Amino acid sequence: GQQVMQIPQYQHVQEGEDFTTYCNSSTTLSNIQWYKQRPGGHPVFLIQLVKSGEVKKQKRLTFQFGEAKKNSSLHITATQTTDVGTYFCATTSGTYKYIFGTGTRLKVLA
């Protein structure tokens, strides 16, 4: 079945540094979604990308969908302690389901 691999698994950064997580697939993706899960919390939907080469921004977060629609990235500029959490990508698998990447756990050191 379809799989999405996410790297890195963990990332520690100093506050103010940038952070990027990558989501990769061996097959073409119809869409890619990104979620954030704060420690102890539940995943929260951030954004969905559907078009080849699409780039969307939310304040300090930049989301990109690859030209071949096989990869995606989430980039955070100048991280803050509020960015701590695990970031998951997800994509449609079949008509009703989404499969999730393994997640990247971000720690921000003040």
Add this chain to the structure above:
Amino acid sequence: SQTIHQWPATLVQPVGSPLSLECTVEGTSNPNLYWYRQAAGRGLQLLFYSVGIGQISSEVPQNLSASRPQDRQFILSSKKLLLSDSGFYLCAWSVSGYGYTFGSGTRLTVV
């Protein structure tokens, strides 16, 4: 606005005891409903999903079952819990396949 309610927030149950977790959605009709499990520090494993009343699709054969007795109600059950059933159980809904809205989750510890 749409909201999703999930309870209880935490649960400690002995091995061999039954389980019933309930999830309800407000503010939407005919949602697709999902149960996920997350082991500590791990990713999200899809357990069951439902696209309508009485329709249940199982993703992972195991010690759990799900039911959808009403349009906006989704129940996760077990007759006899195992230690390996411990985890963070998340209910989610989606409409028209545009992203999930997750409930706040239930942390289940089987002792």
